[in-house]
Amino acid sequence: MATLTANKVKTIKTLNNIAQTGLNVFNQDQYVIDNNSENPDAIVVRSFNMHEMQFGTGLKAIARAGAGVNNIPVEKCTEQGIVVFNTPGANANAVKELVLTTIMAASRNLFEGISWVQTLKDEGEQIPKLVEAGKKQFVGKEAKGKTLGIIGLGAIGARVANDALDLDMDVIGFDPFISVDTAWNLARNVQRAMTIEQLFENSDYITVHVPLTDETRGMFNKETFSIMKPDVYILNFSRGELVNEDDMKVALEEGNVGKYITDFPNENVLNMKNVVPIPHLGASTKESEENCAIMATRQVKEYLETGNIVNSVNFPNASLPYVGKPRVAAFHKNIPNMVGQITSAISSYGLNIADMVNRSRGDYAYTMLDIDDQVGSDIIPILEEKVKAIAGVVTVRII
Template sequence: MSTIIVNEMKTVKTLNNIAENGLKVLQKGKFVIDNNSDHPDAILLRSFNMHGMELSTNIKAIARAGAGVNNIPVDTCTEKGIVVFNTPGANANAVKEMVLMSLMTSSRNLFDGITWTKSLENQGEQIPKLVEAGKKQFVGNEIKGKTLGVIGLGAIGALVANDALSLDMDVIGYDPYLSVDTAWNLSRNVQRAMTLDQVFAESDYITVHVPLTPDTKGMFNKEAFQLMKKGTQILNFSRGELVNEVDMAVALEEGTIGRYITDFPNEDVLKMKNTIAIPHLGASTEESEENCAVMAARQVKEFLETGNIKNSVNFPNASIPYVGKKRVTAFHLNIPNMVGQITQVISHFQLNIADMVNRSRGEYAYTMIDIDNHVADEVVPLLANKLKEIDGMVVTRVI
């Protein structure tokens, strides 16, 4: 299947409330926000569940103002040639602050202490005496000098690791996929763990910041808990499914795990001993929502106007500086001779190539070609239709 798209006024539909500063990125005159449109060029959303939603053939891009894309049918979008964006790092500071706050307050038993104090209501003048008599049950521990294990050193994990060092903690980090950009931002004082088992064995506290994949699902399980120090505290602000909850319940009951702090409560979690269940507030700040909205809108704007891709979860990242020349973009199967066939079509119209990039991701690839010479308006649809005929082409645009 292939669709042909040429320049026109772009319509963007939002499926959730998107921060106003994000919408402002989509400048008037070039974009129209129309939430009643059945055939938008792009969709902006946060947590709206798109599974089962009919996807118009006119949709070119979907941007999630947040990191997780479980609410988007990514595989279907890929088959239809729809690029899906997320906003990694835009909510990193908000989550980091929540992790560090939870780390300190749980260590000092602050949540339990506050709940107990509230129960003293209506005790009148006896409250100060009751507080002094009862406070010993909430004696906690300082985090200074303790070891924090950070699993996943992306945008959030790196911030947590660096700030934990500033709190005089020892920090050990594990991330086999650590990027060069993240490494530049990571303190040299973060100790590098060569294996997950090393983090499990050496940490007093463990915080996890990895995506949910078949490899990470249930990574906190009976076998992992057996390697940990007795009383280890685990913080999970990534995905609930990273934890085997049956094994966690047993480990908490036996005291192998001292406390489980999670941003993903459910019926089983709420029944667990020594658990702090937070109502998914990790990224719930006004600043975070605005950052995510602005980042998502900019990615959509850049893609619709230039074809450049950054932070896609299904297309390869690819970009060429846009200088106003006609640009051909093609999303196609990653098979031999696709680029050759595309350039042959361009040569057929006596057009010269000024610049080109080709990037692949699994079974698919993305090609952008800038045309050096002027392209007459009447040639654009002919060029687009010729590209459409290439076997293995999914979607093309002439910008």
């Protein structure tokens, strides 16, 4: 039996500080962490901008320790057969806690009040009197009994919804793409908005948890502000570009939007009134960083050792129980007769296929086939080259 890919020492490169608890997933006898490698087997990254990077021919996977992948050239990776992972849900609790914290704090004008008190530090014994006299300017409102509209009921949105109910808020959710798993975990008292307009019309607070796409870019704008309740509070812990900032500035000045709470401050935002600018703290907890790192590294390890894919943003998710048999894993164009050609290449060497899975995603597909026989060391490179030579195959590994 040949020494297959799964048994070779693999090189991992990190482009940011990755929590050691995550890196510990890579056992030292099979992996080496080398941040100077020009041609690693996999890269683990957080926010490092990879768009100008050139990738070595040995790079098989990139794992983002977080949900967003805007810093990764996903299309380029797909064309080169590099799987890109993210870690949806790993930072969900951290973001959820910050969303609920800012709903409470902003409603009670806590941030403004704290900033004002800091200006009194030189007033000596007069401070208590000044505090009592000045606190009336920070009278706020309670969240209890108010309606929270949640756009996007994924890992974060569902948690926000469930916990907001425990605060005695009414909750309306809108997500036309809600998954079955999320629906099962969502409290039954969360009301379903049939349209996003219905949510806009009925919410006192609106929090958004959707990715940035062509459809969602600028979804908060003059038109949508016009159908919202006056003095609505909008929370954005997803992407700054979801908001048309010029329209938001006008809405804040006119009072149509009461406050804009955003994790994405910039020059425009800092020059608006009634903004609560947060320095991108949504997932900035020790626990979240560790959860993301562990999830990212486990996904990379599973892929390198078995070919199984979960939480990819560019490859189809595909899993096949790994029982130690030689496995052919091919990423290829999603065109007719690809599986037939791959199986023919394998059977041409008198090898029997024990199990297989084929999954597609858009223009590409991923096929794994387990071979029922032992594969000689002389056959492995020849078989790899034969499968790779099939028109439409991007990459192939024998694990």
